Amino acid sequence: MTLQALPGDPFFSRRDNALFCEEIALSNLAAQYGTPLFVYSKAAMLGALAPYQRAFAGRNAQVHYAMKANSSLAVLQVFAQAGCGFDIVSGGELSRVLAAGGQADKVIFSGVGKTRAEMRQALDAGIACFNVESEAELNVLSEVALSCGKVAPVSIRVNPNVDPQTHPYISTGLKGNKFGIAHEDTLRCYLHAASLPGLKVVGIDCHIGSQITSAGPYLDTVDKVLDLVQAIEAEGVAIQHLDFGGGLGIDYNGDTPPAADALWAQLLTRIDARGFGGRRLMIEPGRSLVGNAGVCLSEVLYLKPGEQKNFCIIDAAMNDLPRPAMYQAFHQIAPLTQRATAATLYDVVGPVCESGDWIGRDRTLAVQAGDHVAVMSAGAYCMSMASNYNTRGRAAEVLVDGDQVHLMRERETPQDQMRGERLV
Numbered sequence: 001m002t003l004q005a006l007p008g009d010p011f012f013s014r015r016d017n018a019l020f021c022e023e024i025a026l027s028n029l030a031a032q033y034g035t036p037l038f039v040y041s042k043a044a045m046l047g048a049l050a051p052y053q054r055a056f057a058g059r060n061a062q063v064h065y066a067m068k069a070n071s072s073l074a075v076l077q078v079f080a081q082a083g084c085g086f087d088i089v090s091g092g093e094l095s096r097v098l099a100a101g102g103q104a105d106k107v108i109f110s111g112v113g114k115t116r117a118e119m120r121q122a123l124d125a126g127i128a129c130f131n132v133e134s135e136a137e138l139n140v141l142s143e144v145a146l147s148c149g150k151v152a153p154v155s156i157r158v159n160p161n162v163d164p165q166t167h168p169y170i171s172t173g174l175k176g177n178k179f180g181i182a183h184e185d186t187l188r189c190y191l192h193a194a195s196l197p198g199l200k201v202v203g204i205d206c207h208i209g210s211q212i213t214s215a216g217p218y219l220d221t222v223d224k225v226l227d228l229v230q231a232i233e234a235e236g237v238a239i240q241h242l243d244f245g246g247g248l249g250i251d252y253n254g255d256t257p258p259a260a261d262a263l264w265a266q267l268l269t270r271i272d273a274r275g276f277g278g279r280r281l282m283i284e285p286g287r288s289l290v291g292n293a294g295v296c297l298s299e300v301l302y303l304k305p306g307e308q309k310n311f312c313i314i315d316a317a318m319n320d321l322p323r324p325a326m327y328q329a330f331h332q333i334a335p336l337t338q339r340a341t342a343a344t345l346y347d348v349v350g351p352v353c354e355s356g357d358w359i360g361r362d363r364t365l366a367v368q369a370g371d372h373v374a375v376m377s378a379g380a381y382c383m384s385m386a387s388n389y390n391t392r393g394r395a396a397e398v399l400v401d402g403d404q405v406h407l408m409r410e411r412e413t414p415q416d417q418m419r420g421e422r423l424v
């Protein structure tokens with residue numbers, strides 16, 4: 001049988017007939033911790049961060065891990081210890097950063113709907129910057145800052161109207177999107193921000209989308225943002241930092257995004273040529289730091305042959321792995337042990353009572369009930385988007401570090417789920 005190249009290789013690899021994460025056989029983890037189980041490779045996370053660190057070596061730069069991709073505490077701890085800051089989108093995420101040992105002064109706060117309470121929480125913590133997404137938010141933030149006796153550091157998130165050529169649900173920098181302030185309104189909003197007593201303009205920000213697999217949209221964005229910086233500074237408002245967001249894609253199924261260092265070499269050449277190379281530079285990568293550092297292990301519960309389709313029913317479902325149902329996303333599904341028996345075409349589905357609960361369609365697999373599979377590339381936007389639908393507890397998570405295994409999240413129990421509920 002031909003084996004597909006595994007995303008996440010060499011941190012996830014096949015040795016003889018067994019799938020390994022670093023030095024640990026995944027089948028041992030499934031036996032010890034049960035399934036569904038998320039398994040992360042610490043070396044894969046640091047290995048994904050390294051090309052960004054190389055690209056920005058010697059520069060005044062900060063990587064802010066966009067923690068919405070995976071906000072589990074132990075994941076945050078790995079990145080905090082590696083020197084990362086964090087891009088947050090809620091007060092809850094700020095609480096997680098602090099609980100994981102991250103520094104508030106390396107936190108930037110994005111999102112279109114920050115509440116007053118979240119603004120206060122972030123001001124009290126002393127975050128580095130609010131990425132403001134509307135004129136109304138500028139006014140409210142100034143008011144809240146004044147009421148706390150503080151000045152809020154702000155950048156405006158520009159919507160550069162660039163097509164990132166990705167799934168419509170994860171495009172954010174186009175005119176029809178709810179995100180950011182339109183390119184043509186940006187200058188006026190900066191002058192307004194500079195006039196508000198509770199704000200201090202410190203930077204400019206953009207983010208055009210996710211799972212971007214080519215450099216072109218980034219180059220267009222860099223040009224548009226730098227044009228704006230020139231126009232804003234010509235009006236006397238200084239822009240200290242330039243934040244180019246996240247969005248770099250990963251290999252799910254033969255996708256070929258540029259490597260982070262190659263992409264940034266190209267972008268930095270452009271930024272240097274335009275004379276902005278000495279500015280403080282910031283980025284907000286999420287998926288590219290964790291996506292291929294995690295897999296979800298699941299047990300085959302039943303094989304159900306049918307007239308039109310054969311179903312392979314596994315114990316992980318759309319509540320654990322929502323991306324196929326939400327974005328028709330593709331995740332490779334690899335048996336932990338290859339069988340020599342003939343393979344069959346299956347739709348791989350979960351136990352949730354929805355036809356949309358599928359994990360992979362038309363997959364050729366040689367599996368039997370009781371076998372285990374790994375859903376690959378499950379480090380980003382899986383656990384952080386997991387739900388309790390059908391009163392399914394969220395999965396357990398382990399972190400592999402060489403030959404060491406750390407349980408980083410216990411499997412959620414029904415009691416955990418009902419905590420806080422009351423009979424009336």
Ligand code: LLP
Binds near residue numbers: 069209210288380381
């Ligand atoms: N910065 C901002 C302001 C963002 O909104 C996002 C992601 C990022 C950074 C990180 O983008 P990344 O480097 O991860 O592409 N749930 C979807 C992806 C949603 C992305 C939302 N924003 C998925 O599973 O594909």
